[in-house]
Amino acid sequence: MSNLIHSPRGRTGELTLSPRLAFLAGWVPQGTRLADIGTDHAYLPVWLDTHGRVSAAIAADLRPGPLQRARETGRLYGARHVDYRLCDGLADISADECDTIVIAGMGGENIAGILERAPWTADGRHTLLLEPHSRAEVLRGFLAENGYAIQREALIRDRGFLYPVMEVTAGEMSLSPGQIYCGAKLLHDPLGERYIIERIIQLQGVVAGKNKSADPKDRAHADQQRDLITELLAMREEWRHANGTGN
């Protein structure tokens, strides 16, 4: 995935982040020790390092190709405090090495799996910045059941797609099915209504598919999804009311 606005092949000037990564950068606390998991080109840690925003950064990826690209970005832009690490999730990163962990640009199931294999991320000493590209509901459900709390959430539009960004710490939270699906902190987000509508449309597709099935399990699943759509329609009304666009 290209995150640069200009060509990443040669140093043509400043490293410019995409709107999605620029938003994430804005939530990284000043002076933190960062771990960026699934870094690919390492645009985020290299930008943060070269702008004096982090004291240290680990740029980690599962595969050698992306890690090679990460090193190349660091070399091109003169990153000085980035440690490049080939590892699966947080497997070779210790709790004492970082304060802030970014996991962005992967599916919600993959992000949940990475956190599940590193339970120290819920020890109360770490801030997680998570941006699932898909299945955000799997991630929110995992967080609610495993000792994490979403402190804030926002929606970013990048290349026509909406992405939820979550700041997560250790804590407790209880989410309804609709909040697991569409977030609990987006009532005042300008893109909140659009996000809910997109998710309703997705669910309507699922219901239409299940309705064609003769299997009673599929019909029961369709009923559950219809209940979820009803809750999402109510959440949409709540958003409209809160934002002065309702009746």
Ligand SMILES: C[S@@+](CC[C@H](N)C(=O)[O-])C[C@H]1O[C@@H](n2cnc3c(N)ncnc32)[C@H](O)[C@@H]1O
């Ligand atoms: C689409 S890129 C996202 C790059 C960047 N984080 C962003 O948001 O633009 C996903 C990267 O995650 C890496 N990845 C996938 N699963 C991983 C895992 N379990 N541990 C570390 N990296 C992983 C992939 O190799 C790939 O480079």
